[in-house]
Amino acid sequence: MADVAATRSGSVTTTTAWRGLVVFVLALAAFILFWKFGEDIAPWAFEYPKKQIIPAARWISDFTKWLLNDATFGLFTFTDLTRFIAAVIDFPYKVALSLLASGLMSGPGSSAVQLLPPISWIAVTAIVTLMGLYAGGRRLALIVALCFLFIAVFGQWTSAMVTLASILVAVPLGVVGGLLLGIAAYRWRWLERALLPILDLMQTIPVFAYLVPILFLFGFGATAAVVATLIYAMPPMTRVTMLALRQVPSEVRDLGNMIGCTRRQMTWRVLVPTAKESLMVGVNQVIMLSLNMVIIASMIGAGGLGYDVLAALRRLDFGAGLEAGLAIVALAIALDRLSQAFANRNAATDETQARGFMARHPYLLAALGFVVLTGVAGLFVPAIQAYPEALQVSTGTFWSRVVEWINVNFFDTLEAIKNTLLIQLLVPFKRFLLSLPWAGVVALLAFAGFLLRGPKLALLVAALAALIAATGQWEKAMITVYLCGISVMFAGLIGIPVGILSAERDRLWRWVKLAIDTLQTLPSFVYLMPAVMLFRVGDFTAMIAVVAYAVAPAIRYTVLGINRVDPRLVEAGKAMGCTEWQLLTRIKLKLALPEIMLGVNQTIMFALSMLVITALVGTRDLGQEVYIALTKADPGRGLVAGLAVAFIAIIADRLISAGAARARARLGIAEEPS
Numbered sequence: 001m002a003d004v005a006a007t008r009s010g011s012v013t014t015t016t017a018w019r020g021l022v023v024f025v026l027a028l029a030a031f032i033l034f035w036k037f038g039e040d041i042a043p044w045a046f047e048y049p050k051k052q053i054i055p056a057a058r059w060i061s062d063f064t065k066w067l068l069n070d071a072t073f074g075l076f077t078f079t080d081l082t083r084f085i086a087a088v089i090d091f092p093y094k095v096a097l098s099l100l101a102s103g104l105m106s107g108p109g110s111s112a113v114q115l116l117p118p119i120s121w122i123a124v125t126a127i128v129t130l131m132g133l134y135a136g137g138r139r140l141a142l143i144v145a146l147c148f149l150f151i152a153v154f155g156q157w158t159s160a161m162v163t164l165a166s167i168l169v170a171v172p173l174g175v176v177g178g179l180l181l182g183i184a185a186y187r188w189r190w191l192e193r194a195l196l197p198i199l200d201l202m203q204t205i206p207v208f209a210y211l212v213p214i215l216f217l218f219g220f221g222a223t224a225a226v227v228a229t230l231i232y233a234m235p236p237m238t239r240v241t242m243l244a245l246r247q248v249p250s251e252v253r254d255l256g257n258m259i260g261c262t263r264r265q266m267t268w269r270v271l272v273p274t275a276k277e278s279l280m281v282g283v284n285q286v287i288m289l290s291l292n293m294v295i296i297a298s299m300i301g302a303g304g305l306g307y308d309v310l311a312a313l314r315r316l317d318f319g320a321g322l323e324a325g326l327a328i329v330a331l332a333i334a335l336d337r338l339s340q341a342f343a344n345r346n347a348a349t350d351e352t353q354a355r356g357f358m359a360r361h362p363y364l365l366a367a368l369g370f371v372v373l374t375g376v377a378g379l380f381v382p383a384i385q386a387y388p389e390a391l392q393v394s395t396g397t398f399w400s401r402v403v404e405w406i407n408v409n410f411f412d413t414l415e416a417i418k419n420t421l422l423i424q425l426l427v428p429f430k431r432f433l434l435s436l437p438w439a440g441v442v443a444l445l446a447f448a449g450f451l452l453r454g455p456k457l458a459l460l461v462a463a464l465a466a467l468i469a470a471t472g473q474w475e476k477a478m479i480t481v482y483l484c485g486i487s488v489m490f491a492g493l494i495g496i497p498v499g500i501l502s503a504e505r506d507r508l509w510r511w512v513k514l515a516i517d518t519l520q521t522l523p524s525f526v527y528l529m530p531a532v533m534l535f536r537v538g539d540f541t542a543m544i545a546v547v548a549y550a551v552a553p554a555i556r557y558t559v560l561g562i563n564r565v566d567p568r569l570v571e572a573g574k575a576m577g578c579t580e581w582q583l584l585t586r587i588k589l590k591l592a593l594p595e596i597m598l599g600v601n602q603t604i605m606f607a608l609s610m611l612v613i614t615a616l617v618g619t620r621d622l623g624q625e626v627y628i629a630l631t632k633a634d635p636g637r638g639l640v641a642g643l644a645v646a647f648i649a650i651i652a653d654r655l656i657s658a659g660a661a662r663a664r665a666r667l668g669i670a671e672e673p674s
Contacts, residue, residue, distance in 0.1 A: 027447050031440050045439035053472040061636030064213055082217040089169065090223045096165035097222075100124065101158055118161070120374040120385045121152050127367045128334060134363045136341035147334040155392040156305065156327035163294050163304035164331065166222060167287070170229040174286040178234045179279070182241020183267060192242065199235040204605070204649040206612035207232055207296050208626045209642025212635040215300055225297035233289035240282030244275035280343030287339055288521070291332045295523045299630075305331075309525050313616070318403050318529040319396025325526040332521040403533045418540045426486060426539055433478040438469040445651060452658035461654060464647040473622065473644040480621040480648060483539060483614075484607045487546035491603050495551045496596065499558025500584070509559060516552040524549055524613045532617055542614035550606035557599025561592030591667055594660040601656040608649050622648075 034045075071078035098104050104116040119127075125148040132141035151160045185192035211228060218224040248271050256270040272279070298306030305324050312321030378385030407414075446462035468477045502509040527545040535541045565588050573587050589596075615623035622641045629638030 027444065031444050034440050035435070035437060042437075042439070045437045048438055048469045048472070048474055050472075052470070054467075054470045056471050057634070057636035057640045059636065060639050061634060064216060064635045068216055079217075083219070086218045086223040086227075089173070089226050090221075093165060093169045093222055093226060096168045097162065100161035100165050117375070117378060117385055119371055120378045121148075121157055121387050122384055123367075123370045123374040124161070125149065125152070126370040126374075128338070130363045130367050131338055132341065135338060135345050140337055140341050143337055144334045147330040150330045151327050152387040153391070153393050154323055154327065155387075155389070155394060156308070156324060157387055159303075159305045159308050159324065160327050160331055161304075163291075163302075163306065163328070166226055166229070166294070166297070166302055166304065167290050167331075167335070170226045170233065170290045171283070171286050173226070174230050174233045174290065175237055175283050177230065178237025178282060178286065179241050179272075181234075181238045183245070183272075185238065185242050186245045195238070199238060200650055201643070201646050202231055202235045204608070204646035205639075205642040206609065206623065206626050206645055207293065208612050208615075208623075208630050209638045209645075211296070211300055211630055212633055212638050215633070216635065221301040222303065224300045225293075225302035228297055228300065229290050229293045232293050233286045236285035236289065237282040240285065241275075241279060244278035244282075245271050247278065248274045277343055280339065284336060284339045284343070287335050288332060291328060291335070291521070292523070294328060295525050306523070309523050313525050313529055316529060316533055317396070317400060318533060319394075319398065319400035321526055321529050322399050323394065323396050325523050328523055329518055329521045403530050407534055414534055418535055422540055426482075426543070429486060430479065430482045430539075433482045434475065436478070438465075438474050442466050442469070445655075448655060449658070452655060452662060457654055457658060461651045464651055468644045468647055471640050471644065473625070473641060476620070476622045476625055476641070477644050477648060479619070480608070480611060480623065480645065483542060483546070483611055483619065483621055484604060484648075487543050487550060487607045487611075488600065488603050490543070490547045491551040491554050491607070492600060494547070495554025495599070495603070496558050498551075499555040499599075500562065500589075502555065503559045503562035503588075512555060516555055519548070520552045524610050527610075528613065528617060537618035539619060541617050542611065542619045545614055545617070546607050546610045549610045550603045553602035553606060554599050557595050557602065558592065561595025561599070562588050564595065565591045594663045594667070597656055597660040597663065601653055601660075604652045604656070605649055608645055612645065 067078050073081070076084075099119055101118055103118045106113050106115050125145060128148055129141045129145040132144040151157055181195065185195050207228060210231060214224050214228050214231075218227050252270060252274050253266070256266045261270060294302065294304060294306035295309050296306070298304065298310050305328050308324035309321050309328075312318070312324060374384050382388075442462050442465045445465050446458040449461040450458035468474055498512060502512045524545075527548045528541075531541045531544045531548075535544060569587055569591070570583060573583050578586070611619070611621060612623035612626055615621070615627035618624075622645050625641035626638050626645070629635070629641065
């Protein structure tokens, strides 16, 4: 009977899927007919009436000016409040900067005199090495030491310490802020419902879009950069906190209630300690996202490695930009491994039973000893204080010459490839999207949302798409969709086959994983330099940079999906005599489809974030609009364009996630926890 019921259920699901497909095809046919013949009947559906455009940019700019000039809380103004917050953030930043990079200074500006030098490069390397030894053993200590030695040997030490100073301030603030918001949202569901769309916007609005308001409110400098980093890096910590607290086993909560814990004790002594391992994942995300922000933050005064990469981009010095970018990668690897090690460290291994302060804190005392000894020795031997310039190594010239050699010897070939793809693919696709009626696209998106998840999703995607048109951003949005769509297509054509090849070859996967980890930690600006040097500016150059940046999730999720396929199903296929090709196409890829779809979703998110960066190479999409707003200090214009990018990202995310959920249901795969 169970088999008969399962068969009936499967046939019903298949019938429903076919009906949905037929209805969607009919709707698509109606859309095509309207696109071909509807302009004479309803011209407003093809070009949004200018008189009906919502002046959201002007409203936002006026509101910003009101905040700056007129908003007051009685005893102090809104500007006083933001300046106070900036001063609070600035104090720990200056302390960290003095310890790591500048030393203790006395006097104003360029006339300042150094009273004490910063912590020596040997002491900093020793401290992080001891942290690695304490948290993860000798292997981790060696990895961390090599990362910091790489930074010193390649002459990036001072810039790296400036970057590390901002990270040491931004990460604790991001972790504490995200943790408190997550706990509050866990306690009060109404706050969670209000917070989730805000978190979506914080993660999808391009950072460039809110740099102008931050500059107005917090001024130019490292403090404004830290605030921008917090806005970008805090949402994952908030989401992880909500998820981690919900996943605490019910028996742990019951135990806390039985022993009479108050609400505060239940939170801080039961739930948070139990969820520590999951919460450290959020800490790790804050660290990595803060490092991703260093270049964009350098545009508003952060300095450090980000400024070095940005300066190299401006003068098209690929070698210098690559070295600074690799220094960011080394810093990211060290901090990532350390945070993971502290998250996984077993508290039972602590030697808390040992008596005496020295016996209980050997690593701390060793670190202080290195600071004091190298500080004193550095006064007499400069090489101990700062890594000697004579021993520094640089490969920047080599890499720049490699790009120049490719350009000289393969110019005709590269131009032929570029022109062929532009003429045959990019330009026709761009013209096709620009010719579509906005009203028809909104209706088609709404219909797709209705088929995938019902009226709620249909209303959401229709409202967001209509808002893009109503704010006058439709044409630029279509150019963004064209660039994003083409880039995602190529990233998928590269990433999915690479993922398939790597999924069952452990040695190949180790090398591919190393490559994509490096790609994901390299600053996005680094991708632009070789692309511009080889292909000049334009849409094709933007596409190349976006594909290089966004290919990683397509590979990673394909491998994840194939590795999650139940081995018993594969064995059953082999027992039935399936060939390797049949096993791949009829079992593995079919069951891995939901994960592959989520990989495509992440590829779209990466592509949209990179498209704002590619505005520097002459695109004419929403990213260019955001960048122009930044150069003209127009917060309204930037935020409206940024919101349009966020709406595109949310539409794509919701539709693809709904499609992945339907695919899981059709295949009988359990839904992933969210």
